Amino acid sequence: MSADDDDDTDAFALDFFAWDSFSTRLDGIDALPAAPAPFASRDVLAAARDLGTSAATIVSGNGKTRQGIGAIDVDWSKSVAQLLATPDPAERIEHLRAHGLLAQVKALGDAMREAGVVDAAVRLLLDEDDMVSVAAADVIRHCTCANQGSRIRAREAGAIPHLVRMLTRVADAECPAERAASVVTAAVAALRNLSFQNGANRDLIRDSGGLEPLLRIVASGPRVAGQPPAPPAASDFKRREAAYRAAGALENLAADNEENAAAIVDAGVVPAMRELLIGVGRTALSNKVLAECQ
Structure with a gap:
């Protein structure tokens, strides 16, 4: 090797x-x-x-x-x-x-x-x-x-x-x-x-x-005081699609890796990932990343 x-x-x-x-x-x-x-x-x-x-x-x-x-x-x-x-x-x-x-x-x-x-x-x-x-x-x-x-x-x-x-x-x-x-x-x-x-x-x-821009793409929606980072609005279709693809990347980055999972949790983007992935019918995949990020 x-x-x-x-x-x-x-x-x-x-x-x-x-x-x-x-x-x-x-x-x-x-x-x-x-x-x-x-x-x-x-x-x-x-x-x-x-x-x-x-x-x-x-x-x-x-x-x-x-x-x-x-x-x-x-x-x-x-x-x-x-x-x-x-x-x-x-x-x-x-x-x-x-x-x-x-x-x-x-x-x-x-x-x-x-x-x-x-x-x-x-x-x-x-x-x-x-x-x-x-x-x-x-x-x-x-x-x-x-x-x-x-x-x-x-x-x-x-x-x-x-x-x-x-x-x-x-x-x-x-x-x-x-x-x-x-x-x-x-x-x-x-x-x-x-x-x-x-x-x-x-x-x-x-x-x-490579992890940092994916986190920011997922959480690129409007910020609301006291609320976790949000994905782009559903009406912002193009940015929303980019965020969805970035969420899929982060989902896999969290799998079997405590360091990456911790970084995703610390960035506060798990709710945004849940919204993006479950919202387009990928509940099973979302459960994987959410389990990694408990």
Whole structure:
């Protein structure tokens, strides 16, 4: 076991971030059209367009009745250069989404990392356009699923503080309300894959202050003297959705970790979490965090 692997003996509670479960499972997979012929060297946009959302299954098969087409040859170095040279935000988002889709093909992960895809995505976490940052976080999310080398590379490239900063922008209300939920969702999804079986990444997430902005996002509603912190009003739909997603993260952070559970209790946000989670029909999950926070 390497120094970056974690055997969970420290019971570190970033369990919310430990869902290594982004490999696509498709219903009715046998009903998909026949796989195309093997690709020649291809542009990333063309490959993503041709393979579509079933890329992982078309390339690798379903392990049962469907045989994959095998390796595809995409010029990753060229695609990274194109991505970084594209000034238009909409085009950057298109390129990032194409990379994110192909990153779901696990056999491509090492080649993508070696060509600089992870580094490019980390750089674009700092893009001034929030939705470019969201698309970049999604690339990191997929590149770090079932790929320890990419988890290490993303940390070395500085992904974790940038992702925490994305959450902080939402907590500070510097992110437009209509984009808040997307930013929270993308940052949290990337962080949870980064932390899976990687103790160094988990430690850095904690040391970078990953818990604090989640607490503030949950408790970002109007303050009333003598009352515990409240979530955004139900009428503030976008902020409410972001708070709900942050509450789900805190719920899992409290599981099996007394330190995180105590911090959540001390912040006074348990009533806000209860309102958010039970209010959208997740009573069973809410009971878990409430039990941890007694």
